[in-house]
Amino acid sequence: MRSVLSTLLSAAIAAQAVLASPIRARSPYSVKETHYAPREWTKLNRANGESLIELQIGLKQGNFDELERHLYEVSDPEHERYGKHLSAEAVDELVKPTKESSDLVHEWLRENGVEDLSYSSAKDWIIVRLPVEFVEHLLDTEYHNYKHEDGHVVARTTRWSLPRHLHAHIDTVQPTTSFFRTAANDATWVNAPAEVPASYQKPSNASIAAVCNVTSVTPECFATLYSTKWYKPQALKKNKVGFTNYLGEIPIRPDTEIFLKKYAPASVSSAKSFKQYSIDNGPVQDGPLTYNQSTVEGISREANLDVQAISGISKLTPITSYSTGGEPPFIPDPSTPTNTNEPYLAWVNWLLTQKSIPQVISTSYGEPEQSIPRSYAERVCKQFAQVGARGTTLFFSSGDHGIGGTDKCYSNDGKNTYKFIPNFPASCPFVTSVGATMNFQPEVAVYRASRNVSGVFRDFYAGGSGFSEYFTRPKYQDKVVPAYVKSLGGLYDGLYEKKGRAYPDLAAQGLYFAYVWNLTEGVISGTSASAPLSAGIFTLVNDALLASGKSPLGFLNPWLYSKGYKGLTDITNGTSHGCNVDGFPVTKGWDPVTGFGTPNFPDLVKLSGADCGW
Numbered sequence: 001m002r003s004v005l006s007t008l009l010s011a012a013i014a015a016q017a018v019l020a021s022p023i024r025a026r027s028p029y030s031v032k033e034t035h036y037a038p039r040e041w042t043k044l045n046r047a048n049g050e051s052l053i054e055l056q057i058g059l060k061q062g063n064f065d066e067l068e069r070h071l072y073e074v075s076d077p078e079h080e081r082y083g084k085h086l087s088a089e090a091v092d093e094l095v096k097p098t099k100e101s102s103d104l105v106h107e108w109l110r111e112n113g114v115e116d117l118s119y120s121s122a123k124d125w126i127i128v129r130l131p132v133e134f135v136e137h138l139l140d141t142e143y144h145n146y147k148h149e150d151g152h153v154v155a156r157t158t159r160w161s162l163p164r165h166l167h168a169h170i171d172t173v174q175p176t177t178s179f180f181r182t183a184a185n186d187a188t189w190v191n192a193p194a195e196v197p198a199s200y201q202k203p204s205n206a207s208i209a210a211v212c213n214v215t216s217v218t219p220e221c222f223a224t225l226y227s228t229k230w231y232k233p234q235a236l237k238k239n240k241v242g243f244t245n246y247l248g249e250i251p252i253r254p255d256t257e258i259f260l261k262k263y264a265p266a267s268v269s270s271a272k273s274f275k276q277y278s279i280d281n282g283p284v285q286d287g288p289l290t291y292n293q294s295t296v297e298g299i300s301r302e303a304n305l306d307v308q309a310i311s312g313i314s315k316l317t318p319i320t321s322y323s324t325g326g327e328p329p330f331i332p333d334p335s336t337p338t339n340t341n342e343p344y345l346a347w348v349n350w351l352l353t354q355k356s357i358p359q360v361i362s363t364s365y366g367e368p369e370q371s372i373p374r375s376y377a378e379r380v381c382k383q384f385a386q387v388g389a390r391g392t393t394l395f396f397s398s399g400d401h402g403i404g405g406t407d408k409c410y411s412n413d414g415k416n417t418y419k420f421i422p423n424f425p426a427s428c429p430f431v432t433s434v435g436a437t438m439n440f441q442p443e444v445a446v447y448r449a450s451r452n453v454s455g456v457f458r459d460f461y462a463g464g465s466g467f468s469e470y471f472t473r474p475k476y477q478d479k480v481v482p483a484y485v486k487s488l489g490g491l492y493d494g495l496y497e498k499k500g501r502a503y504p505d506l507a508a509q510g511l512y513f514a515y516v517w518n519l520t521e522g523v524i525s526g527t528s529a530s531a532p533l534s535a536g537i538f539t540l541v542n543d544a545l546l547a548s549g550k551s552p553l554g555f556l557n558p559w560l561y562s563k564g565y566k567g568l569t570d571i572t573n574g575t576s577h578g579c580n581v582d583g584f585p586v587t588k589g590w591d592p593v594t595g596f597g598t599p600n601f602p603d604l605v606k607l608s609g610a611d612c613g614w
Helices: 002-019 022-026 064-075 088-095 099-111 132-139 206-211 219-225 253-263 291-297 301-314 343-351 374-389 481-487 527-547 557-562 601-608
Strands: 029-034 041-046 052-059 125-131 144-148 153-156 159-163 170-174 241-245 275-279 319-324 360-363 365-368 393-397 432-438 451-453 456-458 466-472 500-503 506-509 513-517 520-524
Touching (some): 052 374, 064 374, 132 159, 206 219, 241 527, 275 343, 301 513, 365 393, 374 393, 374 466
Parallel strands (some): 393 432, 432 506
Antiparallel strands (some): 029 159, 041 144, 451 456, 466 500
């Protein structure tokens, strides 16, 4: 590995000697970004300079404003262009960097001896694998190892620099200052028996009461509760739904087959037919979990939940599983045992290279917004906008710790200010964020108190809720969010950003899902469950649209906030919880706990304009 570093450094020195270092001569370095390490991370020793990292350089996009205009026009049900989604080529053309930006950045890399480059489809991202020591030279910085309180270790810096003339042409470079954990939003309580919530009331509807057990909620309950039970898909050759996997998660086919045989036998073929894609060496497999995977690693609870929640309700709609590894070819060592890549970007940039993508994709992962530098979060969010412009709905779970968890609500600005902590990507305005409910008639905002399970403290569980610190409130929220904020009467002023993008947008069941893991049936909870369940339901709405010869819903929020909300059942009980307070209250109409409420499938289909003869 030392020879690789020496070769790169020698090439850089030689190039600068021949060309008299024109970049450095005309533009000295200055700091481009500073970002503090969150409280959960502890700074250790210097990072191993020989370890390779995959550096992602985000060039300023040429015409994102125009892309955003197109996105809102094709997503607005009142606009004449509604449903006329953009092609992959059209999206790339709008966001590709200008020739000036591209030329200047390539010149800088070439003068530093960096030649082996790869690109995103629009060439707005340059990806290069380099040793840490060389990146330190390139960005005039120092990497240290940082350890998360859960033991996870990454190599990061808290500031990095660029030649001054490149500041306007490069938005972000990572991994540098981002402290991703990419945790799955599941509130699994290991070895904890399911309990009937204190607020539970027996459903008055006999059909719901007959199939809905609050301690093990099944596809038949969801289909009855959300009225999808009697719908027969008509566009299975056109319609698709997908979900993402990170952190080594793999959907297990034998487990899914057991689940579907018991709870949705008509869909059992989905266990063998769903497609798997590996991105950045993400794992895929067809057989059961091995002993090591189930006993030592304990993986695939999240992946199994996703595929089973979707297949249990989407009725044979083709499913695609994306597994993103994000592990560049570096040599692990005791000081840097884990990968240093950024998974959301790796996945979405790969997706944007595909000519055909599912009309709905669910992601059950997220993390505190402040763990990610603003510049990087903004660019990843823009990549999601590109997916929406192509006609795909992106569902993201809102999180499982309300407005910020217990004793964890402090700012990441070096001052440790007490404040609520929003989640990303749920806070991105170009995705649809999904909160969670429990019980059946009425459904209420999900909540389960903290407790000690087998000697291990488990924090409370409540659907992620809040207002972004990074993204301003989008126009589609202007009719409902200011009214909600005003109704609070000053409650929690100063603890959240009133003008930020508020979330979630809607909700669905998220407590005690029946599922199968390692050939054994159990239950699992979290907005990780609510997101794929919502994805499955809206996939059926798309089926009705496609069968009617119409376009899929695509970027959902403009439709949802203008008319689609009428197809949701309003939730009026509960609070968000977190940060050692009760949190935001659930109210009539939209609220930042359950959004507009939970799906009513027949009403959603009617509002979508699908011609189903209903």
